[in-house]
Amino acid sequence: MSKRYQISKGRVEAKTTKFTQKFRDGSRQKIVLFKKAVCGLALAFSITACGGDHHEKKLSKSANLNHRVTGYVGSVAADEPQAAMLARDILIRGGNAADAATALGMALTVTLPSRASLGGGGACLAYHPGQPAQSIIFLPQAGRKPSSNSDRPAAIPMMARGLYLLQASYGKSDINDILRLVGNLAGNGAPVSDTLASDLAAVQQPLFEDSAMQRAFTNVNGLPLKAGDILYQPRLKIIYDRLISAGIADLYIGSLARSYALGSQIAGGGLYNEDFRNALPVQTSALSLTQGQNITYFLSPPADGGLGMAMAMHNGQNRDDVAQGTVAKWRAENSSTYLKSSIEGMTKKAQDWLDNGKAGSDSLPALPALPASTSFVVVDRDGGAVSCALTMNNLFGTGRISGTTGIVMAASPRQLPPPLLTGSISTYKQRFIAGVSASGQNDAAQEAAVTMNSFLNKQGNKREKDVSLPNSSGSKGRVNAVYCSDGLPGNDRQCHAYTDPNGMGLAISR
Numbered sequence: 072m073s074k075r076y077q078i079s080k081g082r083v084e085a086k087t088t089k090f091t092q093k094f095r096d097g098s099r100q101k102i103v104l105f106k107k108a109v110c111g112l113a114l115a116f117s118i119t120a121c122g123g124d125h126h127e128k129k130l131s132k133s134a135n136l137n138h139r140v141t142g143y144v145g146s147v148a149a150d151e152p153q154a155a156m157l158a159r160d161i162l163i164r165g166g167n168a169a170d171a172a173t174a175l176g177m178a179l180t181v182t183l184p185s186r187a188s189l190g191g192g193g194a195c196l197a198y199h200p201g202q203p204a205q206s207i208i209f210l211p212q213a214g215r216k217p218s219s220n221s222d223r224p225a226a227i228p229m230m231a232r233g234l235y236l237l238q239a240s241y242g243k244s245d246i247n248d249i250l251r252l253v254g255n256l257a258g259n260g261a262p263v264s265d266t267l268a269s270d271l272a273a274v275q276q277p278l279f280e281d282s283a284m285q286r287a288f289t290n291v292n293g294l295p296l297k298a299g300d301i302l303y304q305p306r307l308k309i310i311y312d313r314l315i316s317a318g319i320a321d322l323y324i325g326s327l328a329r330s331y332a333l334g335s336q337i338a339g340g341g342l343y344n345e346d347f348r349n350a351l352p353v354q355t356s357a358l359s360l361t362q363g364q365n366i367t368y369f370l371s372p373p374a375d376g377g378l379g380m381a382m383a384m385h386n387g388q389n390r391d392d393v394a395q396g397t398v399a400k401w402r403a404e405n406s407s408t409y410l411k412s413s414i415e416g417m418t419k420k421a422q423d424w425l426d427n428g429k430a431g432s433d434s435l436p437a438l439p440a441l442p443a444s445t446s447f448v449v450v451d452r453d454g455g456a457v458s459c460a461l462t463m464n465n466l467f468g469t470g471r472i473s474g475t476t477g478i479v480m481a482a483s484p485r486q487l488p489p490p491l492l493t494g495s496i497s498t499y500k501q502r503f504i505a506g507v508s509a510s511g512q513n514d515a516a517q518e519a520a521v522t523m524n525s526f527l528n529k530q531g532n533k534r535e536k537d538v539s540l541p542n543s544s545g546s547k548g549r550v551n552a553v554y555c556s557d558g559l560p561g562n563d564r565q566c567h568a569y570t571d572p573n574g575m576g577l578a579i580s581r
Contacts, residue, residue, distance in 0.1 A: 136165060136166055136170075136245075136249075143452050145451040145452050146566050146580040147580075149447035149576050151577070152577035153256070157174050166244045168455040169457055170249065172197075173242060176193070176461060179445060182256070183270075185267055186444060186461065189230050189231055190230070190468060190481045194374035195207045196369070199241060204359075205240075206356065206418070207354050209229040210462075211464055213227070213485045223339045223470070223482075224341050225338075225471075225481060225482065229352065232351065236352045254315070258304070260301040262301055263298055264575070270443075284472060310477060322347070329344045330473075338471040340469060340471065351411075353414050355415050369381045371421060372401065372414070375401050376509075378421045379393075379493070379516035380509075381425050382397040382425060383397075384524055385425060392437075395437065395516070438491075442463070443462065445461050448552060450566070460494050491515050493509045493519045495507050495523055505554045507522050507552045508550070508551050509548055525540075540572065549573065554567055555567075566581075
C-alpha cells in the first residue's frame, strides 16, 4: 500500500492506494565494449563555435532566486511530492510559473526516473496573462540510423532542450540557479517516494536484469529501493554540473552528446551524436475552445491528448470514449512529425477538427495500451500558468542507463505507440481560471476533460468554497489541477490545488 499526500490551505491528507503497471521487456544482446563511456568531463565544443541553437545560448536574467515572497505565492500539483515542493520553493524565491515548472520537470528526472528523465521528453502548455497560450513540444524522438546491435532502441533525449525553451521563453530567473538546485537534489540524495517505489516494485524483475539499473535502484543489501530509502545519483549530479558550466547545448553538440551516444550504443540503444544536433523543441500555437467568455487552451499535436481532451469537452462527453476515439482517428489519418513547419500545419488541422466537432468513430479500432507518463500544473500569483505531461515512452524507458552518465534512456517511439499527453489551461476575460493535466495511459484525456468541465460548470458559484476532483471508478486517469474560481490575478483565496485521490502526488496551494 502507498500514500497520496495533499496540502491545501494548511491541511494535510493521506490516502492509501495500490498501483500496478506493466513493463515491457525485450531480450538483451551482448555487445562488445569498444570504448569506455565517459560522462562528459572532457572539454566541450563551445556553443558559439558549434553554432548552437538560439534557444540554448546562456541567458543572463536579472532576477535571482535569492529572496522570499510572502503571502500567496502560487499553486502546484504533481504526481511526485519532492518535485512539487521544489517548484513551490522556486515560487517562494520569486520565480514565476515557468521557472517553477522548469524546476519541477528537471527535479522529476531525479525523483521519478521511471517516468521522467533527461533521456525522455514531453510537452508543456504555457500561459502569460493577456496572451494566448503556447504549446512547447519536445517529445522523445527516434534516431535516424538504426544500429545493428541496438536490441533496445533508445530515443533522442529532449527533456533538457524542451524545458530550457520553456524557461527561456517565459521564465524570469537564471536557468543555472534552477539547474544547481536540481543537481544538489541528485548529489545529496532524495528519499524514494511512494510513486517511484510503486513503479520499481511493478517492474523490478525485468528491470534488474540490467546490472547498471540494479546498482542504481537497489540498496546496500541488493534489495529494491522502497519508499523512504535514499536514492543517490552522483553521476547525474555531474551531468547537471556540466549543463551549468557548458550550457544545455553540450548535451546536443558537445562532449555530453558524444558520451551519451556512445553510452547508448554500449547499452543497446543505438543512438549517434549526429542525431542530436537537429532534434529541436517546437513552440507553436495551442488548440483553443471558446465557451461563452471562457477560452480553454490545449496541447497541440503531436501531443494529441490535448485534441482528445478538447473534443471531449466540445462534445459534452456524450460518450465515455470520445477522447480516445478522437485520438485514434487522428493517428489513423496523420503521421507523427517533429519539424516546426509540419507541427504548425498539424495544429491548424487539429483546430479545424475541433471547430467542426470532428470526433472519432465507433467503427475505429481502439487505441492499444499506451505508455506511462507523469503530469503537473504550476500557477504563480500573477496568473501565469504551465501545464505539462512528460514521458519516457515506457515505464523506465528502455530499462537501461546510457554509459556512465546516470541518465535512464527513453524508449524509441518506433518501438511503442506514442503516449497520450494531456495539458490544458482555461481563462476568463484573459485571466487564469483553471489548469488541468493528467497521466494514466489511455484514460488521461477523458479524465482531464471531466475535471475541467467540472471546474467551469461551478465557476462563479460563491457558495462552493472548495471543489473536489471527480472520481471515476475503474479509470486509470490521474489528474493534477489548479482551480481559481475568481480568476488570477485577483482573489487568490479562491485558488485550490488538487492531485488525484487515486494517485500518490502532492497538491500545494497558499
